[in-house]
Amino acid sequence: MLTYPLSGSSSELVLNILTMVLNQGKPLDRAYSHNFSGLKLEPTEQARITVVAGDILRRLNLYCFIVDINADEFDRMGSKLLNGWHLFHGLELPKMQYSLQVDEKALAANIESAKQQPALWDGCPQWLDDLGQQQLKDKWPAERAALMQAPKRFIRVNELKCDRQKLIEKLAKEGVTAVSVETVPSAVEVTSDSALFRTECFKQGLFEQQDAGSQLVAAAVDAKPGMRVVDACAGAGGKTLHIAAQMQGKGRLLAMDVEQWKLDNLKTRAKRAGAHNVETRIIASSKTIKRLKLSADRVLLDVPCSGLGVLKRNPDSKWRDTAERLPILVDLQKQIIDSYSRMVKVGGILVYATCSIMPEENRLQVDRFLAEHPHFSFIDDETILSSEHGFDGFYLARMIRNEE
Numbered sequence: 038m039l040t041y042p043l044s045g046s047s048s049e050l051v052l053n054i055l056t057m058v059l060n061q062g063k064p065l066d067r068a069y070s071h072n073f074s075g076l077k078l079e080p081t082e083q084a085r086i087t088v089v090a091g092d093i094l095r096r097l098n099l100y101c102f103i104v105d106i107n108a109d110e111f112d113r114m115g116s117k118l119l120n121g122w123h124l125f126h127g128l129e130l131p132k133m134q135y136s137l138q139v140d141e142k143a144l145a146a147n148i149e150s151a152k153q154q155p156a157l158w159d160g161c162p163q164w165l166d167d168l169g170q171q172q173l174k175d176k177w178p179a180e181r182a183a184l185m186q187a188p189k190r191f192i193r194v195n196e197l198k199c200d201r202q203k204l205i206e207k208l209a210k211e212g213v214t215a216v217s218v219e220t221v222p223s224a225v226e227v228t229s230d231s232a233l234f235r236t237e238c239f240k241q242g243l244f245e246q247q248d249a250g251s252q253l254v255a256a257a258v259d260a261k262p263g264m265r266v267v268d269a270c271a272g273a274g275g276k277t278l279h280i281a282a283q284m285q286g287k288g289r290l291l292a293m294d295v296e297q298w299k300l301d302n303l304k305t306r307a308k309r310a311g312a313h314n315v316e317t318r319i320i321a322s323s324k325t326i327k328r329l330k331l332s333a334d335r336v337l338l339d340v341p342c343s344g345l346g347v348l349k350r351n352p353d354s355k356w357r358d359t360a361e362r363l364p365i366l367v368d369l370q371k372q373i374i375d376s377y378s379r380m381v382k383v384g385g386i387l388v389y390a391t392c393s394i395m396p397e398e399n400r401l402q403v404d405r406f407l408a409e410h411p412h413f414s415f416i417d418d419e420t421i422l423s424s425e426h427g428f429d430g431f432y433l434a435r436m437i438r439n440e441e
């Protein structure tokens with residue numbers, strides 16, 4: 038957390054970012070890029086702003102409670118919340134030009150009351166607490182507490198161009214401090230606030246920003262050089278590029294999605310990474326999938342999901358209509374696995390993955406699929422919990438096709 042208060046101008050930026058997210062419904066990453074673009078901020082100051090905005094979003098209901106405001110009046114009352122945030126963390130008040138003051142006695146009493154309400158203390162809305170308890174049972178309290186922590190900064194070494202130790206040494210020469218992650222062979226944790234994307238290492242494609250948990254998912258695909266691999270929900274290619282490195286540039290890696298702009302982004306990233314065996318293809322209709330029937334050694338389905346495993350990084354999802362969208366997402370996941378599994382050849386492996394930790398989107402979805410598709414059998418699965426690894430939360434399951 039901070040050791041001294043935000044400046045007046047940084048406070049204004051935090052308020053603008055949070056107003057965009059909470060009152061205009063913009064995703065947090067877009068609110069950051071909109072507010073930071075064109076500004077010549079020091080990387081450390083930018084990091085301080087993201088620390089404050091991220092922490093407020095991770096525990097929004099707590100901070101609203103202690104200063105007695107509603108989240109939907111943030112655009113008018115945000116300065117009061119930001120003052121309350123500073124007092125809560127034992128900091129002096131920031132010097133904002135116009136700001137609403139906090140009654141410090143009432144604040145202290147509200148903090149004592151909040152300490153008696155564990156879900157509120159962990160910044161967890163009621164719907165999420167109910168869902169977590171129902172789905173994760175005794176694992177939920179620790180997970181709820183882990184999900185309000187700030188995310189660590191992880192990158193993945195691009196093994197097409199570099200090895201992990203060399204990358205750490207090269208980053209050090211550019212003023213970036215980083216350490217290997219013991220349990221994930223490709224992962225590096227960045228421990229300084231440096232502007233990673235301005236480094237020569239990034240421009241040369243020596244690494245990609247990718248959570249260590251996400252790296253475990255791509256590693257489970259276990260793609261080998263020369264294979265035919267399909268990444269059917271590839272997005273902008275976080276996992277595609279990791280799979281390309283496993284394949285050492287040999288074989289065919291088809292990255293598909295329903296959004297062309299994401300695939301365009303992926304192409305740019307693949308070029309920088311030197312991943313020359315990646316081909317992109319838009320999914321225009323079910324025919325795109327049918328044409329690839331029984332063709333792939335590996336199919337990765339990193340399906341659209343609630344994102345409830347990655348709330349540290351995307352805390353805005355807590356304050357959106359995620360609960361209402363959940364049944365729609367579960368149905369889409371069912372459609373995708375039922376249809377896209379056709380691409381796996383006999384003896385090939387299907388990897389189903391989400392960035393959710395809720396069994397409804399994970400093991401229950403897989404069990405249903407296996408019951409209805411007896412020509413696949415279960416190999417293994419893993420739920421990566423933030424409370425156990427410190428990474429973002431993910432789920433992955435591996436299944437093998439035994440016959441047509």
Ligand SMILES: C[S@@+](CC[C@H](N)C(=O)[O-])C[C@H]1O[C@@H](n2cnc3c(N)ncnc32)[C@H](O)[C@@H]1O
Pocket residue numbers: 269270271272273274275276277293294295296299320339340341342373392
């Ligand atoms: C969890 S994200 C994928 C993230 C990506 N694999 C990565 O590692 O960066 C899910 C992706 O599924 C895509 N998607 C949504 N509906 C789809 C569908 N019916 N078929 C294929 N992809 C779909 C979304 O556009 C999104 O990019």
